[in-house]
Amino acid sequence: MESVSHENRKFEPHPDFAKDAYIGSPEAYRELYEKSIADPEAFWAEAAEELDWFKKWDKVLDESEAPFFKWFPGAKTNLCYNCVDRHLKGPNRNKAALIWEGEPGDTRVLTYQDVHREVCKFANGLKQIGVKKGDRVAIYLPMIPELTLAVLACARIGAVHTVIFAGFSAESIRDRINDCGATCVITADGGWRRERVLSLKNTVDEALEGVDSVSNVVVVKRAHGDPFPCHYKEGRDHWYHRLVQDQPIDCPCEEMDAEDMLFLLYTSGTTGKPKGIIHTTAGYMLYTYLTTKYIFDLKPDDVFWCTADVGWITGHSYIVYGPMQNAATQIMYEGAPNTPDEGRFWEIVEKYRATIFYTAPTAIRAFMKWGDKWLEKHDLSSLRLLGTVGEPINPEAWIWYHKQVGAERCPIVDTWWQTETGGHMLTPIPGATATKPGCATVPFFGIEPAILTDEGEEVDAGILAIKKPWPGILRGIYGDPERFKDTYWCKWDGKYYFPGDGARRDKDGYIWILGRVDDVVNVSGHRIGTAELESVFVEHKDVAESAVVGVPHEIKGQGLIAFVTVIQGREHDDHLRKELVEMIDKSIGKFARPERILFSSDLPKTRSGKIMRRLLRDIAEGKELGNTTTLADPSVVEELQRQYEEA
Numbered sequence: 001m002e003s004v005s006h007e008n009r010k011f012e013p014h015p016d017f018a019k020d021a022y023i024g025s026p027e028a029y030r031e032l033y034e035k036s037i038a039d040p041e042a043f044w045a046e047a048a049e050e051l052d053w054f055k056k057w058d059k060v061l062d063e064s065e066a067p068f069f070k071w072f073p074g075a076k077t078n079l080c081y082n083c084v085d086r087h088l089k090g091p092n093r094n095k096a097a098l099i100w101e102g103e104p105g106d107t108r109v110l111t112y113q114d115v116h117r118e119v120c121k122f123a124n125g126l127k128q129i130g131v132k133k134g135d136r137v138a139i140y141l142p143m144i145p146e147l148t149l150a151v152l153a154c155a156r157i158g159a160v161h162t163v164i165f166a167g168f169s170a171e172s173i174r175d176r177i178n179d180c181g182a183t184c185v186i187t188a189d190g191g192w193r194r195e196r197v198l199s200l201k202n203t204v205d206e207a208l209e210g211v212d213s214v215s216n217v218v219v220v221k222r223a224h225g226d227p228f229p230c231h232y233k234e235g236r237d238h239w240y241h242r243l244v245q246d247q248p249i250d251c252p253c254e255e256m257d258a259e260d261m262l263f264l265l266y267t268s269g270t271t272g273k274p275k276g277i278i279h280t281t282a283g284y285m286l287y288t289y290l291t292t293k294y295i296f297d298l299k300p301d302d303v304f305w306c307t308a309d310v311g312w313i314t315g316h317s318y319i320v321y322g323p324m325q326n327a328a329t330q331i332m333y334e335g336a337p338n339t340p341d342e343g344r345f346w347e348i349v350e351k352y353r354a355t356i357f358y359t360a361p362t363a364i365r366a367f368m369k370w371g372d373k374w375l376e377k378h379d380l381s382s383l384r385l386l387g388t389v390g391e392p393i394n395p396e397a398w399i400w401y402h403k404q405v406g407a408e409r410c411p412i413v414d415t416w417w418q419t420e421t422g423g424h425m426l427t428p429i430p431g432a433t434a435t436k437p438g439c440a441t442v443p444f445f446g447i448e449p450a451i452l453t454d455e456g457e458e459v460d461a462g463i464l465a466i467k468k469p470w471p472g473i474l475r476g477i478y479g480d481p482e483r484f485k486d487t488y489w490c491k492w493d494g495k496y497y498f499p500g501d502g503a504r505r506d507k508d509g510y511i512w513i514l515g516r517v518d519d520v521v522n523v524s525g526h527r528i529g530t531a532e533l534e535s536v537f538v539e540h541k542d543v544a545e546s547a548v549v550g551v552p553h554e555i556k557g558q559g560l561i562a563f564v565t566v567i568q569g570r571e572h573d574d575h576l577r578k579e580l581v582e583m584i585d586k587s588i589g590k591f592a593r594p595e596r597i598l599f600s601s602d603l604p605k606t607r608s609g610k611i612m613r614r615l616l617r618d619i620a621e622g623k624e625l626g627n628t629t630t631l632a633d634p635s636v637v638e639e640l641q642r643q644y645e646e647a
């Protein structure tokens with residue numbers, strides 16, 4: 001990310017925008033920020049008054065068992081109540097909550113009252129098949145309204161949802177279900193992606209082979225008519241439409257304790273299998289509510305569109321929980337951005353007059369490549385705010401977004417955060433913060449960032465750290481409290497949260513994210529641990545060892561390059577390459593495929609036997625290599641370089 005070091009352009013918020021914004025000046029931001037840091041408990045308690053509680057808290061923050069923080073202990077509430085029920089009392093009752101567009105062009109609109117009815121019926125259906133408070137429910141659905149309804153139905157009855165992105169393979173589903181002991185799976189017969197049907201139910205059937213914990217599978221009919229082309233297991237499988245058809249249209253909300261588990265979301269780390277990130281009720285609720293309100297400057301008339309999938313944290317926080325707590329009208333789209341053509345997103349913006357548009361840098365770079373003509377065909381004048389998330393955005397893509405999509409009028413919020421943080425952490429405040437292309441700028445309220453060395457000294461460029469807990473912070477890793485402490489709290493003796501990113505502070509005090517400092521690679525905004533791929537490769541009988549690195553990629557941000565050593569005497573050719581790719585598809589999912597697989601007789605190692613990943617990255621980027629004399633066997637590098645150039 002050297003390019004961002006030379007970026008000096010600065011864009012003040014447009015006066016027309018700032019005039020009506022919740023936070024409309026740098027002074028207004030500073031005042032609130034200082035208040036939030038000086039007395040966080042008072043700040044969060046005041047914000048919490050905007051939400052509905054069955055019982056108020058005894059205390060705002062309990063740090064006695066840090067890093068297992070408790071927010072609002074003693075309080076009772078329900079996320080689904082705050083997303084749906086509380087809007088039924090006033091003028092929002094018949095407001096459109098969800099404007100959904102399927103990839104084939106079918107549409108549905110659900111008002112808040114519709115959502116309430118459908119969620120209640122769904123929740124009653126789940127109860128009927130035995131789902132109870134605290135049970136884990138895996139959700140493997142395409143981007144259809146039932147995905148949001150399923151999440152809310154779980155929250156309503158206190159079941160812990162774990163949404164699995166529909167691009168994951170059967171093995172990945174199985175690992176997640178086994179890790180959390182899910183008893184129920186909600187899926188669909190299929191979903192549309194690039195004019196093809198993803199056969200989700202078949203994948204679930206495969207995933208459930210040999211799994212004992214799951215006794216119920218609920219199947220939404222989406223992609224196929226009758227007769228149903230996939231297996232139906234009597235006693236275990238239930239058609240969603242039959243399960244809900246005669247359910248009562250009301251279902252009381254479970255009164256949840258503030259720290260009751262709300263959901264698990266699996267994400268990749270540097271070692272081992274993906275970890276189940278735990279989010280709980282009250283803190284996550286408040287944090288997603290408030291970040292949505294201020295960072296998107298969300299107003300009653302807005303038409304909000306976050307293009308993420310609910311299967312990732314962005315969809316949890318900024319499709320389901322944040323926007324719905326704010327009674328937003330939002331767009332949900334099922335399919336690909338280039339189906340039937342590259343103008344699909346802009347057609348949707350025009351059709352529904354979207355005002356807020358939140359997407360990922362990888363999508364922006366794809367739009368740039370597809371060309372401006374796709375935008376020129378559509379009226380984008382309804383847009384008033386743009387956002388980006390998931391990976392660092394290169395200044396060139398930022399400027400294109402600003403000019404071509406935002407017509408130099410819309411502020412861009414470049415939001416840095418993580419699955420673990422629950423919501424936005426570093427981000428411009430749209431009416432207050434002057435933006436810089438490629439920069440996540442300033443902290444949200446209550447967030448105190450620092451840039452440190454490994455030893456904990458403050459520096460201008462180093463490792464990002466967060467002091468003080470905030471309400472949306474993860475509460476643990478499912479079933480593994482030690483891993484939770486080791487991963488996030490050990491680096492600086494428990495004094496700071498360690499997110500795993502590098503950062504730099506500029507002369508204005510703005511923070512620039514420089515990418516991961518660990519072995520996590522961000523491919524099109526999807527977080528992949530290199531160790532996960534490596535452990536798949538070494539399962540192949542011909543493979544001795546493997547190392548996977550991330551390298552810059554024009555569209556995806558980063559791509560994966562795999563170095564694989566083959567057991568002596570075994571063939572390494574395109575056939576093996578194909579088998580290895582199939583193994584990745586099968587154990588993780590197609591999105592984790594490496595760009596290239598290079599074979600060699602050995603990997604470059606230090607004399608103490610440690611694989612030199614930095615050197616592999618340099619080879620994979622075609623860089624000039626520095627000193628290789630510390631290598632156990634320097635000839636290994638020459639062989640790899642030769643291969644890299646040939647391939």
Ligand code: WT7
Binds near residue numbers: 392416499515516527
């Ligand atoms: C990692 C978290 C946040 C929801 C989607 C990804 C990178 C995320 C930005 C940004 C630079 C970013 C970081 C972070 N990242 N947003 N605006 N600028 N980098 O969530 O899968 O938990 O990944 O994504 O490296 O650690 P995730």
